[in-house]
Amino acid sequence: MIWYDETAARREERFSIWDKRVEQDGTPQAIPQKYARELQSKIAGKVVLPGDPDYNTDRMVFNPRFSAYPQAIVYCVSPADVAECLNVSRALDLPVVVRSGGHSTAGFSSQSGFLIDVSELNDVGIYPESECAWVGPGTTFGKFNKHLQAYGYHTPGGACPTVCVGGYMQGGGYGFTARIFGMNCDQVEAVRVMLSDGRIVYADSEWNTDLYWAVRGGTGSNFGVLLAVKYKIYPLNSFAGFSICWSMAGAEGETQTANALAWLQANFMRTGAPDQLGYQMIWAYQGAEGTAKVPMLLMRGMYNGSTEDMRSVIQPVLDQPGAVLQTVYDPMPYEALNEALLSKPYEIPEFPKNFPFPPREAKLSRYLDQLLTADDWLKLVQYYVSTPNQTAIAAMEIYGGAIATPERTNAFIHRDVYCDIFFDVFWATEADKDQMLAFSQGWADTIAPYWSGRVYQNYPSPDNPDFGENYWGSYYPVLRFIKSKYDPLNLFRYPQSIAPTDRLDEDMGIYGLDKPIQHAHRS
Ligand SMILES: Cc1cc2nc3c(=O)[nH]c(=O)nc-3n(C[C@H](O)[C@H](O)[C@H](O)COP(=O)(O)OP(=O)(O)OC[C@H]3O[C@@H](n4cnc5c(N)ncnc54)[C@H](O)[C@@H]3O)c2cc1C
Known part of the structure; x- marks a missing residue:
């Protein structure tokens, strides 16, 4: 048997590329070669530098709207690889971001410093x-x-x-x-x-x-x-499911939808709906490719119980004027049901065939913690249907049930709200970009009177100076203190990273702040 040393082969491949490298004007800055070579020599993963053949694909995240130029990208295959990357970043005082799936809605997992990619650390153990x-x-x-x-x-x-x-x-x-x-x-x-x-x-x-x-x-x-x-x-792995819809077309459709939203918010969200029911409501243009699409309110949900019980749970919703039952799913595996709910009868959102994928996208999240009247909902519905591009959606992630635990359970504090509603716009060309971003801003203005002031931190927008208050409210100072304890060098930093401080006026009931870091292993 011939022994093939993959790590050595990779090292030689990387070095031969770097040896031929010619610094050109406009080439993004890379970490010094000395560090890159030492790093590649020590790790089992792969170092990618500006100028490498794969650099321009490797530096991208899911949303092609964002285009950053890291000084090094390292695909780590073990924790030891990650440790070596951190050694180099510390030596160069280069800010670090980590990338797992690259789906950050603000492009935060690829910045201009050091990018540690951990997509290969993907073992799953079920016990x-x-x-x-x-x-x-x-x-x-x-x-x-x-x-x-x-x-x-x-x-x-x-x-x-x-x-x-x-x-x-x-x-x-x-x-x-x-x-x-x-x-x-x-x-x-x-x-x-x-x-x-x-x-x-x-x-x-x-x-x-x-x-x-x-x-x-x-x-x-x-x-x-x-x-x-x-x-x-x-x-358990099976859930029953359902799809209900309302047409938003015309004045009657808009009014019926607004009335349904007002009824649902008052009777079937934070309270009213049983805890064994989870659902989302998506505003989307729907219709077969090539036909005129219709704006719809889509209610899609899963139920932990029998189809029969679910039918009686959703009956009061179906009694609302304009409600149409699209599909009832008997209990089926979660993953298949999840896919069906978001793709049948049409994908949500549905992109025209020639739309580039993945699309350029801007998400805007707003939490609602006060009741809106039917007139308030009507203003939002009327704004939505005026979209210049029918791929835009508004998606309501409904809260209540098991989400409504005490606010300080963990650093996800959005517990006592009706829903997060995120507005999602897409564009195919740079020419459409300004128009869709302006449309998104118009939505922000329209929903502003009803907004709780909080934003779901998994849907960050790139320009948000108030992110600390929006994501964590009065808990932000505690996070700043914890950040300074665990990352005293502020090595992990990007436009919305937590600003460290060693001063804390109030512990907000969070335990362990005064204890030293426990380093021993435990598993
Ligand atoms: C198409 C799409 C669908 C989505 N659907 C949902 C949904 O249904 N529900 C929902 O709640 N959210 C959803 N999101 C938002 C999603 O949860 C967030 O974008 C999430 O942060 C993505 O994680 P990621 O690892 O894929 O992305 P990444 O961009 O890799 O990571 C996101 C952030 O976490 C950091 N990070 C990643 N890995 C690590 C690590 N190992 N250690 C330290 N920091 C790390 C990154 O630096 C970045 O700041 C969706 C986003 C997209 C684009």
Whole structure:
């Protein structure tokens, strides 16, 4: 047998590319060659520098609207690789961001400093006997759900199969079953995190409790590199489902939709709907390719129980004028139901055939914590239907149920609200961009009187100077203190990273702030 040393082969391949490299005007800055060579020599993963053949694809995130030029991109295949990257970043005082799935809606996982890519850290271990799973940050929800389903388990996750655990969990994590079980971050029993000095810490309800609190909602690339997450899992994987819709077409459609929204908000969101029901309401233009599309309010949900029970639960909704029952799904596996709810009879949003994918996109999140009248809803509906581009959607992620735990459960504090409503605009060309961003701003102005002042941190917009207040309210000073404790060098930094401070006036009831970091391993 001929022994093939993959790491050595990769090193030689990288070095031969760098040897031929000619610095040209306009080439983005790279970390010094000396550091790049040493790093590539030590790790099993791959270093990519500006000028490398793959650099221009590797530096991109899911949303092509964002285009940053990191000085180094490193695909890590083990925690040891991550530690070597941090050594180099510290030596060069280069800001670090981490990338798992690259779905940050503000492009935060690729910036101009050091990019540590952990998409290869994607092991999944399901442990039925202790009803838990250990999952790597680079695990997509497509993969995680397949593993859970194989063992007949569930834990609430995202609707999109390519979003990864690494970013999603740290921003909260909403999906169809969040009302039934809680947010994704509420299922986390423990985490392993590599701090900026390369040491690995374990955090749970007894160890490093302040980090355990912060990492569940405090957003990524702040406290360290998340290496693994331990989730609570539930011994079931099938849910019943339904789709109901209202047409928003014409004055009558707009009024019926606004009345339905007012009724639903008062009777079927924060309270009223049973805890075993999770649902979202999406405003979207729908119709077959090539036909005139119609603006619709789509109510799509999952129910933990029988079809018969679900039918009686949704009957009061169907009694609202204009409601049309589209589909009832008998209990079926979560992943298939999730996909059906978002793609049948039409994809949401539905892009014309020639629309570039993935699309350029801008998301804008607003939480609602006060009741709107039917007239208020009508203003929003009328604004939405005026979209210059029928791919725009508004999506209401309905809260209440198991999400409504005490505010300080963890750093995801949006507990006592009706819903998050995110406005999502897409554009195919630069010429359309300004128009769609202006349309999104018009939505922000229209919804402003009803907005609670909070924003879902998993849907960041790039320009938001008030992010600390919007994401965490009065808990932001605590997060700043925890940031300074676990990342004293402020190595993890980007436009909306938490600003460290060693001053704290009020602990807000968060435990462990005064304790030293516990470094010993535990698992
Ligand atoms: C198409 C699409 C669908 C979505 N659907 C949903 C949904 O249904 N529900 C929902 O709640 N959200 C949804 N989101 C938002 C999504 O949850 C966030 O964008 C999430 O942060 C993405 O995580 P990621 O690892 O894929 O992305 P990344 O861009 O890799 O990471 C996001 C942030 O976390 C940091 N980070 C990533 N990994 C690590 C790590 N291992 N250690 C430390 N920091 C890290 C990054 O630096 C970045 O700041 C969606 C986004 C998109 C684009």
